[in-house]
């Protein structure tokens with residue numbers, strides 16, 4: 106693989122340096138790749154209408170070609186050219202949640218290269234709310250294809266250092282805009298049929314979606330492993346692993362039983378010579394005796410767990426643990442997205458107590 110001379114640009118989201126934005130936008134216009142912060146996770150962007158540029162994203166990430174990319178816009182006016190039709194639900198959802206962490210699946214127009222949609226007839230569109238993402242897309246004058254800016258299969262990046270760890274020398278620019286707010290990727294909602302279908306839970310909750318459009322169906326892939334009985338609607342849905350190097354095991358149930366089980370498993374693993382990590386929460390941090398115990402957040406404030414989840418998984422790797430026992434969370438609100446990512450990180454290795 107050719108090694109690029111990656112430029113790191115530090116940009117303050119509260120006082121955006123337009124010269125730096127223009128520099129990065131020019132790289133995008135000229136077919137290069139730029140990693141940038143969004144409100145969900147860091148994204149790796151390229152001009153969505155330039156097939157050669159888009160291929161660089163797949164190459165840098167080691168992303169399988171059948172995993173489609175989301176196209177990012179910074180103005181509703183860009184939507185018309187990118188999609189074949191705009192259903193009524195799209196207007197309701199966009200008015201309520203855009204800009205924000207919601208990706209809508211439309212029937213794609215002919216200007217969307219096949220490499221973006223991975224051969225599907227549809228395209229995912231998102232209008233991010235992060236000021237740096239907005240300014241960058243606006244200044245580039247093109248829609249920007251951007252998956253998460255991690256090596257495929259790893260936890261998504263929530264700070265620039267994660268992007269540097271994964272993609273240094275593989276992309277043209279990394280914009281360091283500090284840590285992201287939401288911490289899990291956007292909600293993906295298919296609105297091409299009658300009732301909207303949730304393909305990926307994320308920053309906008311199912312409860313919020315229902316309050317805007319009424320009924321929402323949940324694709325079985327959201328909580329279950331892809332098997333002969335659970336077939337993904339989009340090929341890429343089978344790929345998201347979010348996995349740290351260490352093996353992850355999720356333990357689910359009432360706090361007291363979970364603590365007991367994790368402590369028992371910790372003993373067993375230590376005896377087997379493994380270095381053990383426990384992903385606890387603020388209220389259970391003192392209950393464990395593993396080699397590395399990290400709180401993922403406050404049980405009463407699930408948004409803190411979403412914000413810390415990928416960061417914490419990467420911290421366990423830095424600590425060099427062999428196995429991570431993780432407490433599960435409730436499915437309510439953003440909890441559905443957290444469980445989806447955590448279960449995938451664990452390869453659906455879930456112990457119920």
Ligand code: AMP
Nearest residue numbers: 173174227228229252253290339341342
């Ligand atoms: P990432 O940007 O890495 O979070 O990955 C984007 C994800 O969005 C893919 O893995 C799919 O799950 C989803 N996605 C993007 N485009 C489509 C599409 N046209 N149809 C269904 N899902 C899509």
Ligand code: MG
Nearest residue numbers: 252253261345
């Ligand atoms: Mg991703």
